Amino acid sequence: MNTRRAVFAGSWYPAGASDCEKEIRTFLADKRFRVTPDKDYIGGIVPHAGWYFSGSLACNVIAAMQSANPQDAIDVIVVFGMHLAPDSPNVIMTDGAWETPFGDMAIATDMAMDLVEKYPFHVESSARFSQENTIELQLPFIKHFFPNARLLPIGTPPAAASIDLAKTVVDTANHLNIKIKIIGSTDLTHYGPNYGFAPAGRGEKGFDWVKNQNDRIIIERMMEMDPSVVIREGISSQNACCAGAAAAAIAASKALGATSSKMVGYSSSYEKSPGDSFVGYVGLLYG
Numbered sequence: 466m467n468t469r470r471a472v473f474a475g476s477w478y479p480a481g482a483s484d485c486e487k488e489i490r491t492f493l494a495d496k497r498f499r500v501t502p503d504k505d506y507i508g509g510i511v512p513h514a515g516w517y518f519s520g521s522l523a524c525n526v527i528a529a530m531q532s533a534n535p536q537d538a539i540d541v542i543v544v545f546g547m548h549l550a551p552d553s554p555n556v557i558m559t560d561g562a563w564e565t566p567f568g569d570m571a572i573a574t575d576m577a578m579d580l581v582e583k584y585p586f587h588v589e590s591s592a593r594f595s596q597e598n599t600i601e602l603q604l605p606f607i608k609h610f611f612p613n614a615r616l617l618p619i620g621t622p623p624a625a626a627s628i629d630l631a632k633t634v635v636d637t638a639n640h641l642n643i644k645i646k647i648i649g650s651t652d653l654t655h656y657g658p659n660y661g662f663a664p665a666g667r668g669e670k671g672f673d674w675v676k677n678q679n680d681r682i683i684i685e686r687m688m689e690m691d692p693s694v695v696i697r698e699g700i701s702s703q704n705a706c707c708a709g710a711a712a713a714a715i716a717a718s719k720a721l722g723a724t725s726s727k728m729v730g731y732s733s734s735y736e737k738s739p740g741d742s743f744v745g746y747v748g749l750l751y752g
Contacts, residue, residue, distance in 0.1 A: 467561040467591035468569050473601050477515040482566045485605050488516060492524035498730040500529035504752045505537075506727075508647035508718030510687060510711050512746035513546065513599045518734045519652070519746040520602075526729050526748040527606040530646055539614050540643045541573040542607050543634055543717065545627075545710040546599030546650035547620030551700070554587045555630060556620030561591040563601070563616055567608040570616040577617060579637045584630055587620075599650040599707055607648070617645075623696045623709035631692075631713035635720035647721065647751075649714025651699075651707035653680045657742030662703055667741040676733065679704045680745040687749055688726040692716040704745075718751035726751050 474480040479488060492498075498521055509526040512519035532539065547556055559577040562569035581588065589595065600618045607614065619634070621627035638645045654675045657663050665674030683704040686695050692712035699708025729748035 466569070466571070469558070469561060469563045469591040469594055471564040471566070471601060471604070472596050473598055474566060477598060477602060478520065478605060480566060485566045485609070488520060489524055489606070489609055492521040493528060495521045495525065498522055498525035498748060500525060500729055500750070502529065502533055505532055506530045506750040506752040507721045507723045508649070508714050508751040510649045510651060510714055510747065510749040511603060512652050512748070513602045513650045514652060514734060514744060514746065516602070518737055519732065522730055522732055522746055522748040523603060524606050526750060527603065527648065528610055529729065529750055531610050538644065539611055539646050541576060541615045541617050541638065541645045542611055542648060543617045543619065543645050544600045544603055544648045544650060545619050545621045545631070545713040546707055547597055547710065548599065548706055549620055549622040549709060551622055551624045553622040555584055555622070555627070556589060557581065557586045558589050558618050563604060563618070565604045565608045567605060567612070570604060570608055573615040573617040575641055576634070576637050576643060579641070580633065583633060599710065603648060603650060621709040621713040623700055623712070625693065625696070627709045627713045628692045628716045631716035632720045635717050647714050647717045649710045651705050651711045653683060653745035653747055654704045655706060655744050657740070659742035671741070672733070672735045672743060675745055676731070680731070680747070684728065684731070684747050687711055687715065688728065690715050690719060690726055690751070715751065723751035
């Protein structure tokens with residue numbers, strides 16, 4: 466099987482399984498983001514910075530998506546992600562596997578091939594792919610908590626067509642009798658001179674505006690579960706770098722039956738490294 470290399474292992478997260486395991490244990494002990502297992506969560510939204518900055522939040526979201534019933538095995542984890550413009554094509558892998566420190570994740574070829582017959586895609590392979598962090602950063606967590614699941618990685622631009630695609634993903638899974646769960650990967654406001662966006666000043670003043678206004682608005686929209694509004698808000702306020710991925714995750718989760726949202730937590734790189742440039746992160750669950 467042709468395997469896509471994990472290009473961020475050893476820099477954005479540990480390269481070895483034992484070191485990843487240590488990090489995961491530390492993340493799960495983080496009381497800020499602990500989730501009471503009160504229901505079966507169908508989908509989630511996670512950040513995708515290096516594990517030092519946002520790993521704990523992403524880890525706790527994905528851990529909470531495990532089923533309370535061990536017999537309810539999940540066949541495929543669908544991950545929506547990628548930094549794309551509104552007019553970018555959809556992106557997908559249709560075969561092979563993706564490397565993780567815990568072992569390779571096989572691509573859900575059956576689902577992928579069904580989708581490429583219905584929608585236009587730029588198809589990546591194990592040999593030719595963009596070095597993109599949004600999906601890869603989640604894979605060690607997914608492989609750890611869902612060791613037998615296959616992977617369906619999809620890049621979705623912030624456009625209305627991504628919402629339709631997300632619903633079709635669920636239709637395809639149902640048609641093929643495949644049990645899936647959904648992850649959308651996005652960070653929030655990228656603020657400061659490094660990102661060319663600082664409407665509220667620098668330092669603590671800017672961080673207060675991001676946390677309590679700009680990021681709060683997009684989080685509220687994500688929790689209201691209207692994917693079209695999430696895309697519009699993400700573009701107009703520059704508060705979601707992958708609004709298409711978030712919207713697709715919401716649309717797919719709703720198609721699977723999700724009716725409510727839960728906020729696992731909020732954090733930012735400012736808390737780890739205070740300065741003029743920083744990024745916001747949120748973890749959400751849908752069930």
